[in-house]
Amino acid sequence: MARRSVSILRHLLTKPLTPAVAAQTRSVTYMPRPGDGAPRAVTLIPGDGIGPLVTNAVEQVMEAMHAPVYFEKFEVTGGMPRVPEEVIESIRKNKVCLKGGLATPMGGGVSSLNMQLRRDLDLYASLVNCFNMRGLQTKHDNVDIVVIRENTEGEYSGLEHEVIPGVVESLKVITKFCSERIAKYAFEYAYLNNRKKVTAVHKANIMKLADGLFLESCREVAEKYPGIAYNEIIVDNCCMQLVSKPEQFDVMVTPNLYGNLVANTAAGIAGGTGVMPGGNVGADHAIFEQGASAGNVGNQKMLEQKKANPVALLLSSAMMLRHLQFPSFSDRLENAVERVILEGKFRTKDLGGHSTTQEVVDAMNNGSGVSNAKSPDYVSAQCLILSSISVHVTKNMVPILIWGSVMYFI
């Protein structure tokens, strides 16, 4: 027992104390229910293009962390007419899914599979968190924006028809039901995450009825949250302010199309879409993917050179771990990502470096905090030491401590 406690002591004491680790040693305030440690199933859709590369990166990191999740993989490509029924069944069963990018073919008459997934599972809120990462130099500082975008209706209803040859109409549908629930989600998110301000983005000076309805719903919900500031901004002014003064924005709630633009702009100013996490959430299910949609399938060169940026999907999987109520794993993953970016040695091309995806993943796994093969022992070691100290505290504590430190230095 002494030898084991010494080795455990040594293991505990050899952890380098970086500032990131200070957050890592969280006190045991999260009290799980018995059985929460059982592994959870998560549906994994690698997707197209660089999708398989970055989802593989996530799988490797989860493996190294011994996180209690296992993946059920399904092959879905953008060219399929519909998402296979088995995939939807699996997501309905597991309730959580991690997904790479699915390409939407241009103008082909195939409706987007992303949209289909969101509609079938009623994932009405899409969330992108855009923030400055430490060590990543961008033109804008103090950015910490969460864009909450209505995901099911609006301009993406897919209702188009040709009136006569040469004249095409597209319907934009806004309903009170959807606007109200996205506004409720935005304010609830702000409340639960200690955010101070919600901004509604609209174009109601031109589209008076449609965006007017959206704004009305937002205003009604805002009255129920008096502690959260609420204001409205027109979308073109919003984009202008984003590139000049992004620190004024906190949480933004938008209809479908504007949300796409605002999320990609905000992601661009804070470091690029390769690092911003996000996901789609509904009342029953959640799908986590790279936050902003630009570039999530990558291009041929990135695929050949294997230089896709896995950071966005890794941070999204950290969000997923927190969603599954594994906060400690989530913290460790986020700290490891932060450490790799702060160090700056392993960065992919979009962040200004030359590393490949695999090099970034290896950098994360080799550092402390992520890979901890002795994790089950670690927990029991803590209990062991606490119990041994409590037993001997009434007797001579000093000899025990001296003996312990002597053993350490041997």
Next chain:
Amino acid sequence: MASQLLRRLIGSRSTTRFLSGAANPCPSLLSSSSSPAARVFSSTSTPITATLFPGDGIGPEIAESVKQIFREAEVPIQWEEHYVGEQIDPRTQSFLTWESLESVRRNKVGLKGPMATPIGKGHRSLNLTLRKELNLYANVRPCYSLPGYKTRYDDVDLVTIRENTEGEYSGLEHQVVRGVVESLKIITRQASLRVAEYAFHYAQAHGRKRVSAIHKANIMQKTDGLFLKCCREVAEKYPDIVYEEVVIDNCCMMLVKNPTLFDVLVMPNLYGDIISDLCAGLIGGLGLTPSCNIGEGGIALAEAVHGSAPDIAGKNLANPTALLLSAVTMLRHLELHDKADRIQDAILKTIAEGKYRTADLGGKSTTTDFTQAIIDHL
């Protein structure tokens, strides 16, 4: 007098050639037809008449600034001023009088200051009236970084061309049942061809190498698909200009990371609104951005896109740069390139020096000081 009549006849025939050139596109005809018109316009003995709408708020001050600078630079333009009326003109359903619109149609060029739309119902907004009556189908905004005025982006040099008549801003909305609203987005082949034509013609006339069409055709397949098809058709006629298509979310991200990737952007109405304001934000805001609306029949109405700023009206604090740069765009449309370059250089030099800057650029000069500094640099 006979020579004047003859010149007017030649002028009208060349503009009809321009019109027919727009209908069945042929680049050589377009460029050759615009230069005889310009040659008629730019003879120094007969000044060109241009309509001027000073507008409200700070409008009159900055319009005065423009007039002064043009006088000093000896630009052969005679201004015909029109003001927004006090009452609704029944012929136009708005505060703009029929005479004002007729004058723009006659002169073919105009400059418009900021106009505040009076609140109330029963009349159309002023901008909408101008757009509909004059059939202004393209909005051109050249965005270039002003040397000396530092923003976070220093090397922006792009032009956004936005379709101005249809798209999402058709204003056709209705409530289906309580709590469900539909809004129609309309894209027609005719309007898309028109704006694509103008975009490529502009790119060629100003020596631009690349035209990018911005769209969301992966989601809105038929509408943006039609727009893209029209752009592709026009692109085939200009083989020396590189043509590409960029999805709008990619475009937004690339613009904020690296604006040098783009040259000329052509897009439908809503995307154009957002992207052109984004580009204005990149170079320092609406107070520094020129803008020009192109209409059927070769009409060009340059305008300042900022607001009328009633709080600083009359205090000699306004920044005339936007209206001045828009006037320069108007001169380029009239092919008075040497005068345009001279005035633009003077403006850029004044701002670069930094000694005379108005309050919104961080300085303390008045409008008149700033204007005088530009005149000194001419």
